[in-house]
Amino acid sequence: MLGRTKITAISMILLLLFLSACGSNNGNNGDNGNNGSAGKKVTITMEAGQAMKANYPHIFDQANLDEFEKLHNIKVEVIIDPDNQVKNILQTKIATNETPDLIVYNKVAAENELNAVTNMLNLSDQPWVSRLVDADSLKAPDGNIYGFVMQMPLDAQAVVYNKDIFEELGLSVPTSYDEFLEVCEALEAAGINPLFAPFKDAWTFQIWTAGSFGYYAEKVEPGLWDKINAGEVKWSEVEAFREILERGLNLAEQGYISKSALSDDFNMAPNAFSKREAAMMIMGDWFVNDMAVKDPELNLGLFPIPAFNDVDELNISQSQLGGMVFIPEASEHQEEAKKFLDFVSQKEQMDRAQAVAPFMPSVTDASEPQLTPLQQEIYDNYIETGRKVVEMNAFMKVDLTELWKYYQDMFAGGKTPQEVLEAWDKKFAELMKASGQPGF
Incomplete structure (x- = not known):
């Protein structure tokens, strides 16, 4: 009797273990096999x-x-x-x-x-x-x-402008550098500062070059960034870069940028626009969005940086x-x-x-978003039509702060556009070598 009782007990234990295992397996199949891992999270x-x-x-x-x-x-x-x-x-x-x-x-x-x-x-x-x-x-x-x-x-680095001032003076958005100069001349003749230039902040003028250099490298000479980053081409060897810098400097030489540019900073821009002391600024969509909150009556828009005369359509530049x-x-x-x-x-x-x-x-x-008027403008005029390029900065492997300081030297009269590029060639090579980039 004792032996028979022992066998029966063992059988019952095995049966319970079997049932428990079956129940456990069923309970773990929580994702119907979707994760391919037998139900384990x-x-x-x-x-x-x-x-x-x-x-x-x-x-x-x-x-x-x-x-x-x-x-x-x-x-x-x-x-x-x-x-x-x-x-x-x-x-x-x-x-x-x-x-x-x-x-x-x-x-x-x-x-x-x-x-x-x-x-x-x-x-x-x-x-x-x-x-x-x-x-x-x-x-x-x-x-x-x-x-x-x-x-x-949906961002845009471009020229911000006062739409109402343009309309009052009968001005059209410029589609070339020469047309941009004509707009600046008309604004100055009307007693309005054409361009507010907060160049005390080194990052501001570089928007002019980041977009224009980016356009040239993407649309005119594809593969240029690869060559520059490999040490095969120097910045000073790209004639278009010098011309773009010269055109930016020319805006100051013609008096379209105030002489106080190197002491004016970005924090002064809202006041300059609200008081209609300036009609344009080389900036981006973030400033327009910010001013829509600070001064809702202000009617601002933007157009591509006009650093060229010989292109069919100017493009906005965007972050990567x-x-x-x-x-x-x-x-x-x-x-x-x-x-x-x-x-x-x-x-x-x-x-x-x-x-x-x-x-x-x-x-x-996906559902279409509820865009702001500015976002809709950027999308309709530039994104959907393909009139966009990626800014230069996205392709750089080293910090660009020293280049931006050279731009300030240029506006202070310390460097010519060519000397800016030559100085940057030297610094760029140092930075690339220090970061272990091949070709340097």
């Missing part, structure tokens, strides 16, 4: 800098992250690095194959600083590519797509494509990361993120 990491999260919040939208986890049983853990450390942190992780599963970075910066073509997955075959509004803008120099963005840029999400080759969860990009590319997720902050979607089937 997977955590993928997405890493970015502080400014990237602040400037491109759509990809970090918590409601979307929660919905993705609910549908696919995949949690997205966001890692935010200090802006002054993020490049070094990510470069180190890539070098040691200890990368996050997703990296959020600026497009051109990722190509230059993170070697995206080598270190990131080629995503050209992903399903969302066929739905992109402008697939070409996402392509790397080799023609492949290595990242996804939720939003297309920001908030691009890459999947590193060393990612531990590549398939889960691909699912996330496909997920956020869908209309529902695009619309959900737009409810927080409107943006121009990167895919054709």
